[in-house]
Amino acid sequence: GSSGEDGPTALDPDADLSKQSIVVSNYESYMPEDLPARFSAASGAQVEVAYHASNEEIVAKATAGDSGIDVAFINGVYAQALAAQGLLEPIDPRLVPNLANLYPEANTLPYDPGNKISVPYAWGTTGLCYRSDLTGYDPDSWLDLLEPRPEISGKTTMVSTERWLLLPALKSLGFSNSTQDEDELNQAKEVLLRTKPTLLAYDDATFFQRLVSGEASLVQAYDGWCNYGITDNPDIKYVVPKEGTDLWVDVMVIMKTSENKEAAHAFINYVLDPEIHSWVTENILYKSPNKAAMDMISPELIEQYPNIGTTVEELFEQEPLVDVGDAGPLYTRIALEVSAAD
Amino acid sequence: MTQIPEDHVLEPTTLTASAGAGDDSGSAVEGGLLEVRGVRRAFGAVVALDDVNLTIRDNEFFALLGPSGCGKTTLLRAIAGFEVIDSGEILLGGEDLHSSPPERRPVNLMFQSYALFPHMTVAKNIAYGLERERRPRAEVAERVATVMAAMQISELAKRRPSQLSGGQQQRVALARAIVKRPRLLLLDEPLSALDRQVRLEMRVELKRLQHEFGITFVMVTHDQEEALSMADRVAVMAAGRVQQLDTPVGLYRNPANLFVAGFVGASNLLVGVVRANTFDSEHFGSLPLPSNPKGVARGHLVLRPEDVRIVAPGEGHVQAVVSDVQFHGAATTVLATSSVPGAPMLVAMVTGLAQVTPGDRVGLHWDTGLVVEDALA
Amino acid sequence: MTQIPEDHVLEPTTLTASAGAGDDSGSAVEGGLLEVRGVRRAFGAVVALDDVNLTIRDNEFFALLGPSGCGKTTLLRAIAGFEVIDSGEILLGGEDLHSSPPERRPVNLMFQSYALFPHMTVAKNIAYGLERERRPRAEVAERVATVMAAMQISELAKRRPSQLSGGQQQRVALARAIVKRPRLLLLDEPLSALDRQVRLEMRVELKRLQHEFGITFVMVTHDQEEALSMADRVAVMAAGRVQQLDTPVGLYRNPANLFVAGFVGASNLLVGVVRANTFDSEHFGSLPLPSNPKGVARGHLVLRPEDVRIVAPGEGHVQAVVSDVQFHGAATTVLATSSVPGAPMLVAMVTGLAQVTPGDRVGLHWDTGLVVEDALA
Amino acid sequence: MPAQKAHWQSRSRRRARAGLLGPGLLLMAVLSIAPLVLVIAYAFMTRGRFGGVVPGFSLDSWARVLEPIYLGVLWNSIVVATITTLLALAIGFPVAFVISRLPPQWRMVALVAVVLPFWTNFLIRTYAWVVLLNDVGPMNKGLAELGVISEPLGLLYSEPAVIIGLLYSYLPLMILPIYASLSSSEREIAEAASDLGARPWRVFRDVYIPLSVPGIILGGIFVFVPSIGNFVIPDLMGGGKSVLLGNVIRDQYLTARDWPFGSVLILVMLAILVALFAAQAVASRRLTGKLTR
Amino acid sequence: MPAQKAHWQSRSRRRARAGLLGPGLLLMAVLSIAPLVLVIAYAFMTRGRFGGVVPGFSLDSWARVLEPIYLGVLWNSIVVATITTLLALAIGFPVAFVISRLPPQWRMVALVAVVLPFWTNFLIRTYAWVVLLNDVGPMNKGLAELGVISEPLGLLYSEPAVIIGLLYSYLPLMILPIYASLSSSEREIAEAASDLGARPWRVFRDVYIPLSVPGIILGGIFVFVPSIGNFVIPDLMGGGKSVLLGNVIRDQYLTARDWPFGSVLILVMLAILVALFAAQAVASRRLTGKLTR
Ligand SMILES: Nc1ncnc2c1ncn2[C@@H]1O[C@H](COP(=O)(O)OP(=O)(O)OP(=O)(O)O)[C@@H](O)[C@H]1O
Ligand SMILES: Nc1ncnc2c1ncn2[C@@H]1O[C@H](COP(=O)(O)OP(=O)(O)OP(=O)(O)O)[C@@H](O)[C@H]1O
């Protein structure tokens, strides 16, 4: 079902939060460990934390029925899909006054214009992360990954999750990163099939460690995860290829099935507090869409991790990801054909 | 030359008594503890039991004899409740056993393969059946100790079956069955792995149990001497059927057919035609026919080796040359071949050592002999 | 009254021959096919073999007798190579078997528990050993068919061991061992589950193999009659040691000690003191001492039942009352009790049916008898 | 026994054996030892800020194991895995028993039917349960419509749900070994027990269970070990609310990126499993006796 | 046999059995059937746009299975799982054999040592291999320093690496059942074979292997089935460069959100496994004969 027009539940702004408890599901290490405890202390609401390993997991749980989750951290594209099925509770701006702290641009994102069903938590780009000492030059194009120079051939990795697997090829061909055109997607597939033999591996989770160990020289990476590599080795650098990339946003959503929606809103509002959100950013090394928080980030941190300093303008030069709807199975199929190829 | 004394002839009373007893064989008799009626059991194409009828009396020592594979084990297993019979019925004390499971039958079976519990000690194996009856601990301990002493396995109490020799395992299996003192005890070759000495002692023990506790025994054995000396009555089986059910003496002296005659005790079996007072042997010509109570028209002449006497050459019914002399301890068997082509070898048995050696010419004489039917039941 | 004929006495030659043969028992003799020297094997605290010494001659039929648990199986397993011996050596044709694995030894063992391959048909089981010798297919098929016919199991060829009766399984195991025609064949109670009829035929077959192919046999059996009638020589074991190694007649007529006397053949064993020409029995007073060739000073008087004759009351050496008469087919055993308190029951054996009944007063007489040592080897 | 002569079981036989078995054993040794050595090495190093290890000896990680939070998880994991194993035994034994008593031609069919659900993809299977059991799923809806319940049962996202999930995943690993040991045990031994007066339940207790102890132990290992280390089912079916040791270890490696501490946790888990296993072995030896031959 | 009289094996005995076994069997049935029914139902429905299913009968998903890409993955999965199973047998049999011949007091120790590596967390174990085998890892470095190799071996991120990973994960599941069946088979039967002239290798072939067929089949199932459905090892050790059926199914459910097609794939996999299993059962019955008793 995809009606989703049930309308907001009547919420009580003065509800006694100490009688409420919520379950928050996030990726592990994607928020400071004591954030829930601090929220509980501040609001009186009980918080339990669950962890999920992928966006798909949340989607699957929510689609299956009552997920038992109140607040979930999820990619905006997946939030869009959930909202289309009517599985998300609309955000009541009255209960999240800290929405005002967001960059104005963060209100215009195409997966959810006006932040009606989601609240941005972190955002960033997908680019190239490399060991400048091993590559011997500074790459600046997706072609450095798709058609690597001989000396780094066999020392590159790509992300295998289908939207991001196709991203470099689509961008290098000048197409939209969310295209639903079968012909464009097939062209991208041909590029990827040519690239496959030059890869060390497809890797979604440990690519920065490969850079640190020297197993890989150049990897496709999310900016924040590249920062993890930079921590261990200052020779690691991050670059957004000149053909352009995506703008992804991770958001907080409230499940329709939540029984303590006041507390859920309170939790989101708490995260958007400038003090808290800047603390979060320094902890997870991902940029936040919270202007007030970003203004508090220390310059030293930006010096060490230059991509945290990326401006909103620079960020919005990239094409935000949106759900591809009925083209989803095509993406899956192309990803399969690429990974199953010899 | 050994002279078998003249007075060694059958007493008429013995013969008559046994012949009489022989007649109640198949048909059911009232007062039987166990009645097996028309039981049949086939394994695929192999018919193991084929219309078996038997009555076993209360407090009787009953032996089952028969060649290997004739269905003895299958019959015992059917009585104990482990073989689903294809047809027929088995009654114990007049009650059909059909609907009582093995553990409710007042019957115990000692398995031919022992089937000891590999995970229990000897003592535990033996105590098992009593514990199932919820006997007091002291009684169990005492009865187990007593039976182990009787079976001469007291020192093995703490060992496991895998640490025993073959004969020791057999005695444990026997002890496990008899310690229960059931109404009916089925023993499937209980003594086959034991030496004569122990075996004799076990026989005494079994007899004692029979008398002391009124247990009825059904024992399968290949040892004819055992069957004949211990049993009150014996059933001889062949090809899944009871051939004869009789007292030991009846069986030996008055076999129902050629099979029984050949199977029970050694025999000289002569082919030929029965006439009024003679038996026209195919090989040895016309011989005297001492008795033919059943009036058999076509059959074999049965001569027991101990009825055949070795006499001087020229004397006796048949002339032959000694071909082998076998010493058995208490007795000696003399094999003699006649010069008639194709004639069977004749066997005589004498007490102690024989006074003839291979090559000696001898005459063979007999006064007793019986004509039996050739056909199986 | 059955009169045992007077001429039933031991021929002096037989006695002397056997006494002579009795002396080479333990010590090794040159020309032995198999020599077992000082072999010892213990399972933890249980000593199964304790300094066993034997020589088995080429083409000999050798029997191993002994009570249950005395170490017979362990000895055969040691010879076949399945039991690591603690000390001693086993030589075959003069060569130490120590370093040859079971499959290289020209020896085959028929296991007491059969050890048939459960996953192969009867025919496959039997053919297995020949296939390991890489015999041509036609030869294998022919030899398997021949041995199955001899064992009377031809119709079972396609069945699996679990579909056979006990005796059928035993014959398959026997067939599997003999079809190989090894130099030395070890048979662990090969015939115990068979009826007399088949058993006699099997014996003939084994003897034929011995003569036709020159196979040497070592056979464990609990059937003394079998051991005495088939074997060229017999070893009697007890408590892990060889007590006597002798010919059957030697063993029976000239037992080395009380154990052998009691074990081989039934005996009346009288306690008492040996004097110059008499034996002072504890219960029956001074008795004539027919022979004492070894000059035993302390021991038992051994009287074989068949040497004991039943005579008229008042006659003979001992007066008694018949307490039981057991009929065995060819012979009858008479048990007689004297009135002396604590005196043992005396056993006499007569051919055919006995002319006495329980309660009769009789005299017992004997002319032969031997004094033996009490101690075990 | 002259010392210079080789016993037949010694040299040549051993050489033949080595030829037959050597390659397999060698590979096994490499496969077994290498990763274990690595884990042990990690356990004594220091964590890198974003994963990996920094060389340098340290015992810090060992001290953390004793923190109540980890002890609590450990205890919880053992309890959950134990309950799962016992339930698997309670369900698996009867199933294996019944299959082993079927006529031979039906046994394979029955076994396949039993293993079938296990063959569906692990994740999917688990989602199927989520779909079935959640508060607005067919199960609760059906029961509510029938009037059996008025409130949803709240089956999901609880410890029982985790146990059901684990049970469901690992049940075939309990059934198959028990089946194997039951079908190889001799029928006559059970017959002897019932001949001696044991009612069916006693035959079960005194013969079938002891004789299938090897299969039960095997099945127990197969269920207990993966249960304690599982991290997907607690996430999916427990709603992440009940954390097992497997989750903590996974998180240490993958998200907290604290490899030394993760390694310490693995070693602690191994130690506990070895201890439990040894205790079980001793207990079962008591039960079945030394089946030395 | 009078029809009205109950045979003892019929009513009362069945009732006793039902009491003993019933609850377990019932639970088993629920556990087995419910999810399977769900999967079968899904297979005939239509995909919802954002996952889930839309009611309405459709055979579309079935047609897709025959597309070459899926047939290719299927074939590849069967090949990989078969190789893994055979290798596991080649390594596992000797190991199980040696353990089963050890003195009783050493067997448990040896078994624990064998199962130990398996007890480490699945993910961690796999990462340990990645760390060990990668081109700049200790293995390649060590060999290079010793001068054995000049180029890294490139052990990781290939189909062989996937097989090694699977092998490593599932080896204990092969060893334990074989061990169980070997240790329960009678020693005397092997002795009889060697008495009849079989050299050690023949005894192996003719006795130990046939008598451990139940264990081998069990082990084969335990290795083959999870291998074909595994999706983590191809990602981690295969570097995502090769996929097994498990990956495709997971992707259909989780990323493509095409539950009907995922269900069809599951059912196809089940059908293949059943067919393979039946073939194996027939073959092994030929080998060991009907052990009907
Ligand atoms: N594994 C074992 N552990 C302990 N004792 C054992 C073991 N195997 C055999 N024995 C003992 O060793 C002795 C000799 O056993 P063996 O099997 O050789 O006897 P046997 O002469 O063949 O007896 P039987 O005639 O009963 O078969 C017996 O007392 C037996 O109990
Ligand atoms: N499972 C089976 N399948 C086929 N035939 C069988 C099966 N069990 C027994 N038989 C056959 O049934 C017949 C009777 O077997 P049974 O065991 O009753 O014989 P038995 O008289 O006890 O013989 P033995 O004296 O050799 O023990 C035999 O011919 C045997 O081969």
Ligand SMILES: [Mg+2]
């Ligand atoms: Mg039988």
Ligand SMILES: [Mg+2]
């Ligand atoms: Mg023995």
